Amino acid sequence: MSEEFRMVWAEPLTAFCQRVFEKMGVPSQDARTTSEVLVMADLRGIDSHGVARLRRYYTGLKNGVMVPKPEMKVVHESPLTALLDGGAALGQVAGLKGMTMAIEKAMTSGVGFVSVRNSNHYGIAGYYSLLALKHDLIGISLTNSDAYVVATFGREVMLGTNPISVTIPAKEERPFVLDMSTAVATLGKMEVYSRMAKRLPPGWATDEKGRSCDDPARVLANIRSRAGGGILPLGGEGEEFGGHKGYGLDLLVDILSGVLSGSGNTNLLYPKTPEGKPLPSRVGHFFGALRIDLFRPLEEFKRDMDDLIRRLKESAKAEGQERIYIHGEKEFELEEKYRKGGIPLYFKVYEDLKAIAGEVGVHFDL
Numbered sequence: 001m002s003e004e005f006r007m008v009w010a011e012p013l014t015a016f017c018q019r020v021f022e023k024m025g026v027p028s029q030d031a032r033t034t035s036e037v038l039v040m041a042d043l044r045g046i047d048s049h050g051v052a053r054l055r056r057y058y059t060g061l062k063n064g065v066m067v068p069k070p071e072m073k074v075v076h077e078s079p080l081t082a083l084l085d086g087g088a089a090l091g092q093v094a095g096l097k098g099m100t101m102a103i104e105k106a107m108t109s110g111v112g113f114v115s116v117r118n119s120n121h122y123g124i125a126g127y128y129s130l131l132a133l134k135h136d137l138i139g140i141s142l143t144n145s146d147a148y149v150v151a152t153f154g155r156e157v158m159l160g161t162n163p164i165s166v167t168i169p170a171k172e173e174r175p176f177v178l179d180m181s182t183a184v185a186t187l188g189k190m191e192v193y194s195r196m197a198k199r200l201p202p203g204w205a206t207d208e209k210g211r212s213c214d215d216p217a218r219v220l221a222n223i224r225s226r227a228g229g230g231i232l233p234l235g236g237e238g239e240e241f242g243g244h245k246g247y248g249l250d251l252l253v254d255i256l257s258g259v260l261s262g263s264g265n266t267n268l269l270y271p272k273t274p275e276g277k278p279l280p281s282r283v284g285h286f287f288g289a290l291r292i293d294l295f296r297p298l299e300e301f302k303r304d305m306d307d308l309i310r311r312l313k314e315s316a317k318a319e320g321q322e323r324i325y326i327h328g329e330k331e332f333e334l335e336e337k338y339r340k341g342g343i344p345l346y347f348k349v350y351e352d353l354k355a356i357a358g359e360v361g362v363h364f365d366l
Contacts, residue, residue: 004196006350007342008366014039016353017054019362024061025068026090034092037123042343044331046179048188049124052349056121057090058356065280066090066120072097075117080105082114083261088280091122091143099128099141099287106137106289115256116285117263121145125165126179126331132289133169136298140288141165144257146281147267148223149183150230152239152247155210157223157230158266161186162253167328169292171302173309177328182250183231187223190216190231195348203236205229212237257284 014035021031034057042050060066070087072094077083082101086094098116105112122128125141132139145160161183168176184204193200194216207213208228222229234246258265264282271279292301313324338344345353350366357364 004347005344009342020360023360023362030093033096034090037092037127041124043335043338045334046124048186065278079109084116086119091120094119095122095128102287102289106291110291110294112289114287115261117261119283120281125163129165129167133167133175136169138290139167142253142257142286144254148187148231152244155228159250162250170305173306174332182234205231256286
């Protein structure tokens with residue numbers, strides 16, 4: 001392991017984050033939930049959404065734009081659906097509530113869909129859809145996010161990196177776990193490249209004039225100052241490689257998460273006062289759960305999922321390739337590895353955690 005990384009164990013890391021949240025007034029169970037979502041991201045190799053984001057939540061709580069003890073309320077409800085107002089809660093807290101409601105409705109009525117408004121960044125989308133697998137349900141998790149992405153042929157950031165996660169159970173094989181951004185890369189990934197002084201691959205982002213740019217620091221600075229340019233939709237620049245399709249998926253997530261819930265959408269998620277002071281965000285989520293036995297016997301479905309997965313994995317490999325992966329497989333294997341041998345944290349992230357511990361006044365023992 002490079003000297004640039006520090007090895008930490010999942011449980012002490014989770015406990016540390018929990019102490020920070022509790023110190024900021026978050027109830028113990030909510031603090032635990034939020035911490036588990038962050039650490040799960042690191043365990044599954046999604047370090048852009050892991051504990052590197054702790055300062056974002058700490059700052060939001062300190063500045064009052066995230067509420068440690070929110071008054072969440074159900075605005076509308078039917079046997080199959082609900083609209084939940086998150087009350088500016090930590091996104092993980094509102095997200096867990098929303099997904100739990102969707103699962104409960106699906107277990108009772110066959111399907112459940114819950115829209116959440118007035119929430120915050122909820123971490124990795126897959127955390128919530130994975131919860132459905134415990135009940136042999138198909139799970140769906142979507143969220144919009146702050147505007148970092150330019151529309152196809154545009155040069156002004158208008159959309160978030162708006163992820164989609166869908167999980168589907170299998171029998172003996174690992175489940176299908178789709179957890180993807182609808183942009184070429186997330187802002188967190190840009191930050192990772194910037195921290196490590198790496199150039200961006202071609203087609204990831206544009207500069208202030210809408211031209212391809214490989215400097216992550218420049219892209220980040222332009223996004224934050226709204227100078228023009230940003231991250232590109234999935235598929236990259238223009239239409240030649242399907243960038244317009246990624247743009248369509250990105251917009252679809254924004255409609256289901258933001259417009260359907262009556263929350264914020266496009267570049268309206270993070271309002272400010274006339275003086276420029278941040279106000280509580282208007283992030284929206286969309287959760288779904290579906291009972292498979294409404295269509296066919298569950299065990300037959302899971303048997304056929306196993307067959308589908310095995311035939312794909314055993315199909316002919318491209319020259320020079322040894323393996324075909326199913327979505328989620330790499331993340332499951334990485335989680336097993338990191339739980340046994342520790343999570344590698346980039347030294348700048350490790351030092352920032354130590355700094356937060358000093359600022360908040362909690363013990364740092366990683």
